Amino acid sequence: MIKSEEARRLFDHLTTAVLMFDRELRLVAINTSGEDLLSVSARHVVGLKAQEIWPDAPMFTGTLERSSATQEPLIERGMHLQLALGKAVTVDYTVTPVNDEEAPMELLVELINADVRRRIAREEALITQHEAVRALVRGMAHEIKNPLGGLRGAAQLLGRELNNAALAEYTRIIIGEADRLQRLVDRMLAPHSLPKKRSVNIHEVLEYLCSLVEAEITAEVRIVRDYDPSLPELQADREQLIQALLNIMRNAVEAVGASGEITLRTRPERQITIGQKRYKLVIRLDVIDNGPGIPPEIEHGIFYPMVTGRANGTGLGLPIAQMLIQLHGGLIEFDSQPGETVFTVWLPLERENG
Numbered sequence: 001m002i003k004s005e006e007a008r009r010l011f012d013h014l015t016t017a018v019l020m021f022d023r024e025l026r027l028v029a030i031n032t033s034g035e036d037l038l039s040v041s042a043r044h045v046v047g048l049k050a051q052e053i054w055p056d057a058p059m060f061t062g063t064l065e066r067s068s069a070t071q072e073p074l075i076e077r078g079m080h081l082q083l084a085l086g087k088a089v090t091v092d093y094t095v096t097p098v099n100d101e102e103a104p105m106e107l108l109v110e111l112i113n114a115d116v117r118r119r120i121a122r123e124e125a126l127i128t129q130h131e132a133v134r135a136l137v138r139g140m141a142h143e144i145k146n147p148l149g150g151l152r153g154a155a156q157l158l159g160r161e162l163n164n165a166a167l168a169e170y171t172r173i174i175i176g177e178a179d180r181l182q183r184l185v186d187r188m189l190a191p192h193s194l195p196k197k198r199s200v201n202i203h204e205v206l207e208y209l210c211s212l213v214e215a216e217i218t219a220e221v222r223i224v225r226d227y228d229p230s231l232p233e234l235q236a237d238r239e240q241l242i243q244a245l246l247n248i249m250r251n252a253v254e255a256v257g258a259s260g261e262i263t264l265r266t267r268p269e270r271q272i273t274i275g276q277k278r279y280k281l282v283i284r285l286d287v288i289d290n291g292p293g294i295p296p297e298i299e300h301g302i303f304y305p306m307v308t309g310r311a312n313g314t315g316l317g318l319p320i321a322q323m324l325i326q327l328h329g330g331l332i333e334f335d336s337q338p339g340e341t342v343f344t345v346w347l348p349l350e351r352e353n354g
């Protein structure tokens with residue numbers, strides 16, 4: 001139990017989630033970080049036993065019991081906790097028995113969000129990929145653009161000199177293909193322009209995308225909206241946002257085939273780190289499809305250009321989307337298995353400290 005006012009204030013300002021249990025494993029205190037991490041309110045859970053609060057986590061109760069019995073501190077990693085409203089979190093935690101005259105036998109539990117730890121490790125890999133992508137794109141664009149211009153010019157001159165219509169057809173093909181390559185290179189270079197940011201409503205953008213995608217598809221693909229209407233507007237370049245999200249949605253449509261289902265879910269997330277920056281508030285957009293999943297052999301490279309699992313794919317959709325979202329300070333991640341592929345787009349709203 002926390003007696004003095006000052007200790008209570010300190011307790012609540014800790015960024016680590018801290019819980020205290022008595023010898024019967026009843027929760028006696030939880031700080032604000034703990035309430036945030038575990039999506040509970042102290043008013044509702046203080047006084048309850050650990051197993052009443054998290055009935056699905058016998059491992060947690062077991063650890064508390066062991067630490068209490070042995071009076072030894074314990075550390076556990078990767079405990080999965082089912083939270084309210086269908087949310088879940090994976091945590092690492094330590095249990096320390098505290099035994100003094102003031103507080104006979106209490107257990108101090110410190111928890112950290114392991115989802116964040118895993119996410120940061122993955123994210124660093126993604127950002128490195130992103131830099132590799134940029135370098136490759138720049139290099140290729142240089143190498144392709146100049147000879148392409150020469151090739152096209154020469155074919156045009158040649159076409160004018162030729163009197164034979166059948167031969168002129170060949171020059172037309174050269175010019176046509178050179179133009180196609182030019183568009184490809186332009187597509188790879190386009191995202192380098194800085195975003196022109198305005199206030200954008202994410203749901204308005206998603207509805208616009210739905211209308212585009214619904215017009216394109218003939219099969220009976222169902223789009224399910226699961227929006228959180230409380231999300232504030234974000235500062236973004238609407239065109240770039242549309243391009244990025246369209247690339248992700250088109251992939252989902254291509255993956256599900258006929259009678260598939262695509263869910264668009266938006267949620268606010270608090271206290272999220274993207275890159276090295278910490279944000280108070282972030283939009284989390286999940287594009288979920290029930291298709292066969294990303295082919296395992298390309299899974300690690302899908303954010304690199306030219307990596308494709310489709311016969312007629314160019315493999316540019318995702319690297320471009322990743323670049324555009326990163327220009328907005330955000331990040332795209334994915335989690336894929338047969339029957340459920342989730343592309344998560346993180347878009348920052350509010351920086352920590354203003």
Ligand SMILES: Nc1ncnc2c1ncn2[C@@H]1O[C@H](COP(=O)(O)OP(=O)(O)OP(=O)(O)O)[C@@H](O)[C@H]1O
Nearest residue numbers: 251252255293294308309310313314315316317318
């Ligand atoms: N939702 C998804 N489900 C299954 N596989 C996917 C999904 N999204 C992407 N992929 C895989 O990742 C690959 C790369 O996607 P990306 O959008 O970068 O290129 P692409 O779709 O092949 O070509 P394009 O440049 O036309 O978009 C795809 O070819 C596909 O194999």
Ligand SMILES: [Mg+2]
Nearest residue numbers: 247251317318
């Ligand atoms: Mg694509």
